[in-house]
Amino acid sequence: MTQIKLAKCKVDQLVSICDKHGNQPGELINILHEAQEAFGYLPREVQEIIARQLNIPVSKVYGVVTFYSFFSMEPKGEHPISVCMGTACYVRGAEKVLDEFKRVLNINVGETTPDGKFSLSSLRCVGACGLAPVVLIGEKVYGRVVPGDVEKILQEFQ
């Protein structure tokens, strides 16, 4: 028998999110959004509870979570880093910037550093193309970033 363990308060919170959406399978994406907002990410236990509440297979929930890049099964770091890979940023070298973050932090996109400090993601266009390439760390925006800036930027958060 598989055991799904989760703190009671978290279960209650999830149940109330699902209830709010009438436990409708069609509301799955909205429910996942709210759950991720509440917990920061969507670990297995959270997906299992949602599947139970909506009476759908957990493979369906997992399918949606892994399809949309917005959803994450990894806990986000204390400082979530997002590198814009929109067209403008991309042509101005965002990929090299992203590669530099990967190298310095030794993690891939979608992962979190072992100390929980940084997580790395890429996104498409933050609407600041004039500053391309753009990097977001938490709420803070860095513009015209070049690979050489990466270590310096990270030091601000050490």
Place this chain on the structure above:
Amino acid sequence: MSENVTLKIDNREVSVPKGTTVLEAARGMGIDIPTLCYMNLEDLCVKNAPASCRLCVVEVKGRRNLAPSCATRCENGMEVRTNTMRVLNARRTVMELILSDHPSDCLVCAKSGNCELQAAAIKLGIREIPFQGARSEYRVDLSPSIRRDMSKCVYCRRCETMCNEVQSVGALGAANRGFGAIVSPAFDLDLKDTECTFCGQCVAVCPVGALTEIDHTERLLRDLAAPGKTVIVQTAPAVRAALGEEFGLEPGTSVTGKMVAALRRLGFAKVFDTDFAADLTIMEEGTELLGRLNAFLGGDKEVKLPIITSCCPGWVNFYEKQFPDLLEYPSTARSPQQMFGSVAKTYWAEKMGIRREDLVVVSVMPCVAKKFECEREEFKTDGDPDVNYSITTRELAALIKRANIDFPQLPDEDFDAPLGESTGAGVIFGASGGVMEAALRTAYELQTGRTLDSVDFKQVRGMEGLKEATIEVNGVEVRVAVAHTLGNARRLMEALRAGECPYHAIEVMACPGGCIGGGGQPLHHGDSRRLKARAEALYAEDSGKRLRKSHENPYIIALYEEFMGKPMSEKAHHLLHTCYFNRGKEFVEQ
């Protein structure tokens, strides 16, 4: 009357009912457009046509791009071409791209010769794979029943359709996106750690070698050659109705006699029949049914009705995992495979003076879930399984070919006594409704003491998903239901959970059409005509039998007289019955 539309396909005019797809219309005219992802299970009203493989593209006059014929509906005045240069080139490119991400290990692939991708590549005249690019690499997932090698997956998603829409199990689902997309259990778990019931319907429809059974043929060959071992075999009812297909015989050809001859030539010491154990199952389950029914009629409010059959291991897995709150309803009778193993390793072994450790019991089953069933701890004595292992109909066919046996030329031979003797009631176990019909034949006569005028209960036969019948027994109307596929079974179980299940007895088989459509049978590729032909073969064999009621099987009578006592005796409980386990998910709040 439904409205018709008229169109031209390859310059030939055709009129088809509105709503027909171009693919169906073309096939109806004898134009064999290649497909990979398309699957139409008419009798189950389930269709898989995600238009994802793009092999079935055709040219439609006035349309800019090529149209996937599986998902394009016929319209009045449409002009379709299925074999222009443009179409053929597009199909070839699609195929070359699919093959560029496929391990080209056909010579050593379990599916070789039976592979739809291979067949399509031959049909399209592929001679080289010009594209080289990224390759999907996945670990191989081994469970007791199923081998999953997703590096061979072509993403047709038929398995997902079977697992979700037909079986309502939901162990498999589409995950990830883009090149990383895969059909997988949630969280990339092993199948054995999911809701998977090992019904094997995913295996039955996989066009390639991504999903196959766990192969025990090598193990069997070693055992047959081992000195000092007595290797005996039992064959399930549905095997005889389908094995011939692997040797080019028409679907629905019953090959019972040839199958026995082949097994003897393979070197089995005795060739026995699971049908014998099916008769035994009826004695136990029928008695249990009458016991519960009579208790209920006597005013016992606690008695659990409906009684539900427990022969099908996929079904047992399903209710243990999905309905653990209802474990008291299914009959405690073991499946025929396990009853056979238990009787063979006690009664028969003692009679023959063979030590348990020298006896190997093998079963040939239309099923992959049976492989898991053999491994259940409750069916072992001191670690030794009652049935050592089970092979599928397909594995048996492969063995026969390897042993240089010209199957169609074999003479008909008879099963060995005593565990090879069966009645027509045992034979029909292989088709949906068969267990119920067999149980009714015996339960009716035991309860009333009268002989049935006709032993045919045709109400419970056929491919309908949920069948029901009411039979009058001693003035009491006994209501029965028969479900095949787990999706239909789920509906009955949910009604039972809600307290709205009006039946006294229910038969459930996990696979479409019952065991004849099992996951271990020659691949049905979703063709329900094949399943119907197999069922007819079993009913024909039943009606040709001298004895057609389980309680009239002389060897069953002897087994009770010499060894078992009577049905549901203490010994029978110990050897022929089982208990069930809650294998559902447990939610623990901390």
